[in-house]
Amino acid sequence: MQSGLRSKLLEAFSKADGEFLSGQKISEVIGCSRTAVWKHIEELRKEGYELEAVRRLGYRITKKPDKISSNEIQLGLKTELMGRNIHFEETVTSTQKIAQSLANEGAPEGTIVVADQQTSGRGRMSRVWYSPSGTGIWMSMIIRPKIPINRTPQLTLLTAVAIVQAIEELTPLKPDIKWPNDILLNGKKIVGILTELQAEADQVHSVIIGTGINVNQTKEDFPEELQNVATSIKVETGSDWERAQFIQTILLKFEGLYSLFLSQGFKPIKLLWESYAISLQKTIIARTLKGTIEGKAIGIDDDGVLIIEKNDQSIERIYSADIEMK
Template identity: 55%
Template sequence: SKIRESLLSSLSAHQETYVSGQQLAEETGCSRTAIWKHIEELRNEGFTIESKKKRGYRLLKTNDQLTENNLLLGMETKALGRTIVVMDSVDSTQKIAHTLAQDKAPEGTLVIAEEQRAGRGRMARVWHSPKGTGIWMSLLLRPSLPPQKAPQFTLITAVAVVQAIWDVCQLDVEIKWPNDLLLNNKKITGILTELQADSEQIHSLIIGIGMNVNQEKKDFPEELLSIATSLSIEKGEKISRSELVQRVMYHLERYYQIYLEKGFTPIKLLWESYAVSIGKYITARTLNGELTGVALGITDDGVLLLEDEKGTVHSIYSADIEISAKNRG
């Protein structure tokens, strides 16, 4: 409700110091009894609000439950992440976003869940999404563009996520084409861009983002331990998921705007500056077989260019790449 939103923003404006019930009542325009009731409700939702006689209430920063209030408070965007659907346990947030897209949900709608029972990666792979630890979310966009442009959104998203992680954790993430983000050579985030379109036009674009945030080593299954990590493992402390979501939305909205106004080139430059594979010797596994050579860069459409030993340049639309130990020169 409106009152709760303004109560939360009053409390957080005085964060970690006490505010009197009287002052809160004035700032939100309701009675002290009403304030008291709303505070009780917020506590039930998981906010930690201390109260002291004669001094009032104070909100502690400890809460990191993914609730609509938590996510909206501090969201600096106009459209992205302004409509939020928070769920506890789902098969896949992608599935839900696809349904909402058909039900005419507005651009910027964000579906986020504490847990996915069947989170998915590319080509029917599984994305491990244990409860309460990571960010499992799907964002709905509706750009008026032809479907061939969709892969660029994976790259735009990657740039936004790299910058969000820097803002919140000061950790340097690298991008591995097309959709992996790596920290110390281990996967920290995966991006899955899906679309509903006809041959000419995208109807909706659903960008799935899976970020490993507060998992500990024991939360990863055996087979992922050597290839995956979480922000808190690398940083050595718990990280606020809601702040991360807010920063991802902030940067994504910014770059989406830049992309619509100026095209892909400015984003491509940023992307290449964060990419690990460019200029390296790589092996690309595609559906049609394996190619080995030097990754030259990406095209304006986000296609990877690979030069093989004979000097032939191949355009790679979809593959898994491995950066080989063997490097040129």
């Protein structure tokens, strides 16, 4: 089926919201004869859609395949900015690299880069992020906030809140945030966030926010060395989840928080972040490039910097570190 016809047909089913579409309505929407409607329905079935056909009522989609594509993300997307420009590829080395190139070429704010698989996905400190096909959400967002450079780390914390809110809305799960950029379920990592900046000395050109979200992996899908430290939404719930719907919900949550951030600053975001933070008021070990610091995590400041009270009551501010709870 031509992509334009497929998009029109899927949009019509989306607007029908689970109700039946008559063959006549379908033929009008996609501009084909009534006799050709059956052929287009069969092609949707070949793509993994499950459709119910009832005489005199027509057709309705009862189950969609777990596919990520520009069409799947755009159909039902409720944002005004985020995701209105989508760059999708089946396999990439890294969505961050593509997003950086697109940002340099002038891609509009809200552009997202999504892949079904990454061959060289990466997290903080150049670590590898395991990104197999058909299982997770590998996505980078391009935003162009008019803020001072020193405020850009706050956007990592904002993104974490958006993803937690999306997971809570779509699933029965209650995730935790571990400073600065990990989201955990039952102590195991489910989400990583990587924020990178394109800027001059005093001006932000773009911020690229990369997210890796483990959605439909089984425990056996993870390499052996990750099975005790990583998990997925499927492992924690026992169910498969529609990744396109997750992307839509994350983009909507992010857009709302981003608008709040631009109009009211970091304070409301900070309060939300602290309500999800697992490491606050606990003794932690922070491993930084300059050495290891142990103490009680007492909060984050207005820049998103972690504040640690050491055993001698002195205060240490941590800008970047790996955190381990004792």
